[in-house]
Amino acid sequence: MSNSPHTDSVRALLFPGQGAQFVGMATDLFGSEPVARELFELASDRMGKDLIGLCTDGPQEALNATDICQPAIFVASMATLRVIELHGGSNHLESRATAGLSLGEYSALVHCGALRFEDALEVVIARGRAMQEACESTEGTMASILGLDLEAVREVVAEAATAGVVAVANVNAATQIVISGEKAAVALAGEKAQEKGARRVIPLEVAGAYHSPLMASATDKLRPILSEVEIQEPKIPFYANVSGARVSDPEEIRSGLIQQVESSVLWEPILRQLIAEGVEEVLEPGPGKVVAGLVRQVDRGVPTKSVLGKESIEELLEGTLS
Structure with missing residues (x-):
């Protein structure tokens, strides 16, 4: 190369x-x-x-x-x-x-x-x-949050941890951030993101919770x-x-x-x-x-x-x- x-x-x-x-x-x-x-x-x-x-x-x-x-x-x-x-x-x-x-x-x-x-x-x-x-051994998913910055997404991830494992997976752009984790926790984080003013929360069709615990x-x-x-x-x-x-x-x-x-x-x-x-x-x-x-x-x-x-x-x- x-x-x-x-x-x-x-x-x-x-x-x-x-x-x-x-x-x-x-x-x-x-x-x-x-x-x-x-x-x-x-x-x-x-x-x-x-x-x-x-x-x-x-x-x-x-x-x-x-x-x-x-x-x-x-x-x-x-x-x-x-x-x-x-x-x-x-x-x-x-x-x-x-x-x-x-x-x-x-x-x-x-x-x-x-x-x-x-x-x-x-x-x-x-x-x-x-x-x-x-x-195959875990029940995980991911979602893309549009319209919130990294600090705000980290806040909703911390709040949603009460429902299970969830983490910031990809910082793709300043206000396009992907979260990953257990399904219930990702869903709760998405709800909290919308409450904080996220423009959209898009569930991703993925096989699992990549870039998470x-x-x-x-x-x-x-x-x-x-x-x-x-x-x-x-x-x-x-x-x-x-x-x-x-x-x-x-x-x-x-x-x-x-x-x-x-x-x-x-x-x-x-x-x-x-x-x-x-x-x-x-x-x-x-x-x-x-x-x-x-x-x-x-x-x-x-x-x-x-x-x-x-x-x-x-x-x-x-x-x-x-």
């Missing part, structure tokens, strides 16, 4: 996470680019699943399973980078900084040279399985795996979900990856810091345009180029991708 430092770049590479998957994603890449197909075949072998078939034909319900979509999204992002590099587009991957949305942190860590692809793949597969098992069993399963993984100091500035800040120490990165499954994703603080430090454009390698949408919510003046299939890669290389 491209991981040379380019301090004069004004670009950040930001990687998508779970929820970006769709049937048909990356099919033209692994259908025509051997380097992409190799990555998907390796993942299929490690998973014991036909990842190419699931991405090509679905069904969507099967692709949505946490143990399937996490490696699928990760490999799609990595395949995109490999194809761009293979076709002489390394200059488009030069970046001032990198980060990833939850699962996307592993893509970012490979891009910046902190993790080897094969090691990250092993962890991502284990992470997806562990989180899937946690979802209900994922504790997944953390326990990941900890010994992550403790053995070799992590290098990033060659490109890397910004971590759990702190919302730049992290360069390998042991601090390791600790953050362990905490991340249960902790809040501080995405909006990451974006604000990147913009304050000179990022003027974003490249989103992988499926969907979730990252692009979140960047627009923080600063509409920062353009994001979302790239996955051959057409968008060709447009990127030709300088016509908008």
